[in-house]
Amino acid sequence: MKLYDYLLSVFGTDEPFYTTEISFGEYSKPWLYKELNKLCEEGKIIRYERGLYYIPTQTIFGSSILDPNKVITKKYINDGKDTVGFYSGVTFLNQLRLTTQCPNVIEIYTNNEPSNVRDATVGKQKVLLRRARTTVNAGNVAVLSFLEMMNTISSKFIDEDKKLLIEKYISDNSITRKDILQYAPLFPDKAIRTLVESELIYSVAQ
Numbered sequence: 326m327k328l329y330d331y332l333l334s335v336f337g338t339d340e341p342f343y344t345t346e347i348s349f350g351e352y353s354k355p356w357l358y359k360e361l362n363k364l365c366e367e368g369k370i371i372r373y374e375r376g377l378y379y380i381p382t383q384t385i386f387g388s389s390i391l392d393p394n395k396v397i398t399k400k401y402i403n404d405g406k407d408t409v410g411f412y413s414g415v416t417f418l419n420q421l422r423l424t425t426q427c428p429n430v431i432e433i434y435t436n437n438e439p440s441n442v443r444d445a446t447v448g449k450q451k452v453l454l455r456r457a458r459t460t461v462n463a464g465n466v467a468v469l470s471f472l473e474m475m476n477t478i479s480s481k482f483i484d485e486d487k488k489l490l491i492e493k494y495i496s497d498n499s500i501t502r503k504d505i506l507q508y509a510p511l512f513p514d515k516a517i518r519t520l521v522e523s524e525l526i527y528s529v530a531q
Contacts (some may be wrong), residue, residue, distance in 0.1 A: 328360050329369050338380045339389055341373060341399045346406075393448030394431075400447070401435040401454065408463040410435030411470045413455075414477060421474075421494055423487050434473065436461050458511040467498035468508055472516045480522035492528045501530045 331349050336342040347357060361378065364370040370378050373391055377399070381388035401410045411417070414432035418424045430451045438454040445452045461469060471494065483491065494500075509517055520526050 328357075329364055332364075332370065333380055336380065338382045339391060339395075341377055341379050341391060341396050342405070343399075344376050344378070391448075393450040396447050397431060397433070397450065397452060401433050401437055401452075404437075408461060408466050409437055410457065410461050411466050411473075413470070413473045414453075417470060417474055418478070421490055423490055434458070434461065434469070459508070465504075465508065467494075468500050468504040471495065471498075471500055472505065472508055472512050475519040475525075476512050476516035478519060480519050483523045483525070488523065488525065488528075491525060495525070495528055499530070502526075503531075505529060 328349055332342070332347070336346075344357065344361070349357065352360075361370065361372075365372050365378075368381075368388060370380050371388060371391070372378050373396060377396070379391045381391075383389070399405065402412070403409065410433050412420060412432065413434055415424060415426055415428040416431050416433075419427060430453050432453045432455070434455045434457045436457050438456045440454070441456055443454045445454055458469070459465070474491075505517075505520070520529075
């Protein structure tokens with residue numbers, strides 16, 4: 326199997342992948358980088374940025390352009406192996422259908438950001454990156470997202486319809502009071518105050 330066929334079978338088209346994800350035989354890194362450069366020259370793959378590539382599809386306008394949201398997910402949310410971050414702010418509220426507002430700037434907490442807060446641009450999409458309060462993983466991402474939301478909104482924002490949607494999120498992700506007690510100390514007092522004042526605390530399982 327040639328390298329291109331391997332890449333196509335593993336990653337498909339229009340999906341970002343890191344060179345670190347490539348496991349093709351026992352070839353050396355110099356050989357791999359040389360072959361990737363050849364594929365780029367042939368237009369079979371495109372280097373989005375250093376170490377990050379994708380296989381384009383061909384359209385009537387030429388090679389496809391990679392969706393920046395896929396890159397954002399790959400770099401800051403899930404790197405293909407582990408959960409490393411989560412969406413917050415209006416972005417997360419929109420995902421839960423708690424608002425119809427579409428954010429111009431995507432807000433993210435991630436392990437992959439050393440700064441407390443930083444503005445970035447991926448493609449043409451503006452991103453506000455924040456360093457995670459603790460290491461994010463698949464086991465705690467739901468409760469961290471939830472507590473960050475409680476820290477962002479006020480109890481007055483939560484009407485009966487919104488409360489039902491949030492209760493569904495709590496139930497779907499099996500968030501317990503034990504989870505909340507474990508991570509609440511990482512957040513400002515406002516997070517728990519909103520949780521109590523909205524009476525959502527009663528929707529959290531013991």
